[in-house]
Amino acid sequence: MLETNSLPCAAPLTVLLVDDDRDDIWLVDRLFRKAMPDGHTLNVIAIPGGTAALEWIGEAQSAGHPMPDLIVLDINxxxxxxxxxxxxxxxxxxxxxxxxxxxxxxxxxEIGAQARCAGANAVLTKPDTMEKLEDLVRKVRETWLSTPAPRDTRAPRQAIG
Known part of the structure; x- marks a missing residue:
């Protein structure tokens, strides 16, 4: 009998990142991946715009693919x-x-109020330094991706301060 010391891998999580700024997509994608603890897999689906995101969601649903565990949207x-x-x-x-x-x-x-009224769980301002952005992404991961519930029965989680 072959014995291994490896730990079981956690189920992969998926973040849908929707932003028209490809530099922001690249940066936030990298920071999310960096923030994941060892043994956890994160799939980041980066879509450059709202219309393209709706198309991706429709195609993924039609194909029976799971939907994202978290969606992060740019407003403008x-x-x-x-x-x-x-x-x-x-x-x-x-x-x-x-x-x-x-x-x-x-x-x-006003923009924050509109987003919350439209159903956003949280409205976060992009920080002006890399260190602050990295900290923000880590907090988002800890708050919204730490213990995912079964995909179709999740309850909303608390917003970050």
Whole structure:
């Protein structure tokens, strides 16, 4: 009998990252992967815009693929904005319990209120330093991806301060 000392791997988690800025996508993708503890796999699906994200979701659902464990949206995107995409997703029963976070450069209270009214679990302002962004992504991972419940029965989690 062959004996191994390896630990069982946790189920992979998936983050859908929707932003029209490819540099932000690249950076946040890398920071999410860096923030994952050893033994945990993270799939980051990076989509450059709201319309493309809706198309990806439709294709993934049609193919029977699992939906993301977390969705992170930029607000200001050409075409279908992050707020519009958020409203569309929250109108679909499948996405009522999926955590959806808005990550934006704007710190305007009105935009935050609109996003929360549309169904965002949290509205986060993109920090101005790499260290602060890395800390923010780590907190997002700890708060929203630490203990995923079964995909179709998740309850909303608490927002980060």
């Amino acid at each position: 995107m050409p075409g279908l904005s992050g707020l519009d995409l958020l409203r569309v997703l929250r109108a679909r029963p499948r996405f009522l319990a999926t955590p959806i976070l808005v990550l934006t450069t704007s710190d305007e209270a």
